[in-house]
Amino acid sequence: MDDVWDTKVWDEVKKFFPDDNNGSRIILTTRQSNVAMYANDESPSHQMSLLSPEASWDLLRKTVFGQKDCPSALEKIGRIIAQNCKGLPLAVVVIGGLLSKAHDNKQEDWEHIASNINSIIMRDDSDQLEKILYLSYNYLPHHLRACFLYMGIFPEDKEISVSQLIKLWVAEGFVKPVTPKSFEEVAEDYFKDLNDRSLIQVQRRSRNGRVKTCIIHDMLRELCIKEAQEEKFIQVINRHIRLSPQGRNNQRRMSIHSNGLPYLEEFDASYIRSLLYFYNNSLVESQLSSLPMRCRLLKVLDALTIHFREFPIGIVELIHLKYLGFSYIGRCKFPASISKLLNLQTLIIFGDSYLYLPRSIWEMPKLRNFLLKKGVFDHPFPTQVLGKDLVVLQNLQTLCGTINFRCTKKVFQIMPNLKKLGVSYIHDERINWSSYEFDNFIYLHQLETLKFQLISMDAPPWHINPAFPPSLKKLTLKGFQIPWERMTIVGSLPNLEVLKLKEFAFEGSLWEPKEGEFTKLKFLLIHLSTLKHWKVNQEHFPQLQHLRLSFCSYLEAIPFEIGEINTLEMLELYECSGSAVESAMLIQEEQQSMGNDGLRVRVISSYEYYHSR
Structure with missing residues (x-):
């Protein structure tokens, strides 16, 4: 039974297969793991793997030449073509069928196909694979379609951080609340569902089995980009894509790769809600300074690949921002006016030197994730910050990358739902170790992951006395x-x-x-x-x-x-x-x-x- 999509199908036919103990077997293939488990939950299903480069070449050679030998002049480029199919058997067969129609088998034709495999496979006159892939998309429930199409924002072959992907989905509004789960937990369920449907591939897992990174096959990525562009859902800009004048308006999300950067000026930016950069270019600094005037409704700004020399102050006027990520080089002053971003959920700041943070950071009630590389609070945090009427940060789940963080009971009380904390310490002889109050970790009742490290010291702190909460699952x-x-x-x-x-x-x-x-x-x-x-x-x-x-x-x-x-x-x-x-x-x-x-x-x-x- 090939390509079964629904458990109801199995229910309708299984009564015709009585178990007569005669040694017969039924093979059922499906793209959805829940269907496989439903058909037989007593033994693990066999997960089909992608073809190895050698197996891909063997299949391509047989598809093109049958029982004949491949000409030696074509074998090297043929192996490259097979490898560029990324282990997908159907892609190999489609390309093999195309090559088999060429009677003269010119090497330059094969080289052209090797360089343009994705566009050739997905074009209109070679739509066998596209139709089969679209079946997976068409069977997606509505709430997963946006999450799947969003995979097209990432560059080809990029290993995608699942943690970042989930934060983006939440900021984009794709994730609907399900009591009593958090947005992130619901998003993890969405990710698992896409994985169970064989639409994404797990690349790396953490030590406790959670997925750290994933990839999407090139063919599926092409499907995402094509469908997303037709629906004006996402526009990917790179050196290969130039839009017609009528296609430059009404673009909601833009993902900028490589040489696509200068073309942003050609768009009507008033429609843009999300802007993601996967390319480092110094022009972006000046370009982003005009964002508040051009992209007033921006919700997502991911510029982690851009290394700023100073904080682009105009960003604080983007009051609808929910996700902000950027990197800096040298000494970067972080403005107190960051607190204007009252809708901000995720703030990611990476740099090569210490970043001194204002107390106004803690005046953003919707903040869920705060990730730093070397963040230092430039004030006696426990007393002065709590001197004013701060909101309890009920939504804050992740705080990573802080230096010499004061772990007072009152500070932890304003972040009662923190699940992940990363703190580092560089000991100053003028400060007693006890002033950091490491025994107060125990008041973080929801904490699951803690990274607790000493970067350097003059003498070992034998007398520190940390106390950890019983909820902890991962400790470094x-x-x-x-x-x-x-x-x-x-x-x-x-x-x-x-x-x-x-x-x-x-x-x-x-x-x-x-x-x-x-x-x-x-x-x-x-x-x-x-x-x-x-x-x-x-x-x-x-x-x-x-x-x-x-x-x-x-x-x-x-x-x-x-x-x-x-x-x-x-x-x-x-x-x-x-x-x-x-x-x-x-x-x-x-x-x-x-x-x-x-x-x-x-x-x-x-x-x-x-x-x-």
Whole structure:
């Protein structure tokens, strides 16, 4: 049963397939995972993968030449054509059918096709693939269509941050509230639905299994762009696309790639609601200064690829903005008038130096996500900020990239629903560590992710006493040199799934976990440590799936009891002592001798290590 779209179809026909225990089988193909699960929820469905470059070439060669050999002069460019189909079998067949009609098989014709594969496949006289892809789009429920078409804003082959994508969907108004879920949780459901329909591909996952990045196949991206332009939903501008004069008006969203930048002046900007840059050009600074006059209704401005020398002050007049992202170089002064943006939901500011932030930041009640690289509040935050009647930031869920943030109880009370926090500290001898009040993390009752790091210090802060909320699921600690004896502050967290201990987060030669700790921990990283002896048994980490050790040159051996953890699937080592590596190999051998082939041990190369961080 090929290409089944609805569970009702299976309900209507399955009664004609009685189970007579005669060994017969039914193969059902579908683009929607819920249909596959509905047909048989007792075993996992087989997820079809894209073709490898070699398999793509083999299919293309057979489509064009049948049983004959491919001329040697065409094989190199033919392999390029096959690879440019990005593993999609139907694309290979469509292109192969086109090439098979060419009787003379000139090399220059093949080279032209290799350079223009997407436009050739999607053109009117080669619409077999387009019609098949459009079936997936036409079956989308209405609330997912805008989210899918929005994927066309990103450049070809770009690895897309799912976190950024969700923030954009929310700012664009595509996500409808569903009580009791937050907008972000509903958006994650939308993303999962698109993924289950095979319209996007997961590229990378975080350590707790959540999707970090995704990509969209070139053919589907072309569909998005074509449909979005016809509906005046999005206009992508690059070196290949120039609009006719009548197409330059009524454009709601514009995504500017490469050389398309100068053409923005040709549009009637009064209609533009979203402006996204994926190209660095110094002309943008002067161009954006006129935005308040030309794009008064702008809701989304993503200029993270543009490196500003100073804050484009005119932006504060864009009072409808819900999403603002930009980067700067050098010293950038952030204006107090940013508080005019009362509708702002997401504010992303990346730069190469410290950014001093005004207290007026906390006067924007709709702020949901505040992401920085090196943000410093230029005032005694706890007292002076709360000296005036500030709104409680009920919507704030993410605050990352702050330096020397004062963790007072009152400050955390104005952000009661914070889920993700990233704070770094550069110790100043004039300030006592206790003034940062690290024990107040416990008042963040909704906090799920915390990145807590010390960038540099004169002396280790042995006396710091952090206290973490029980809601925490993911914790990264760096540089604090807390004695291993105090690991209970982490091990006792009942919901902790991911723990990353970086650059002497804990200090000492012996770590002996206590009974009843780390009950839900799935991933553990120990990076750069003086740990020498580690005493554990399988009950200490009952759900551990992945253990990674890097730069643990003092560690004499990995405890054999680690191998007895039933859930452990991966043990990775990089730049560890020879005896630790040897013990890891012995653990694997012992487990294999006992019939446990599920545990993999990897000694990681430098390339693998730096590309998996």
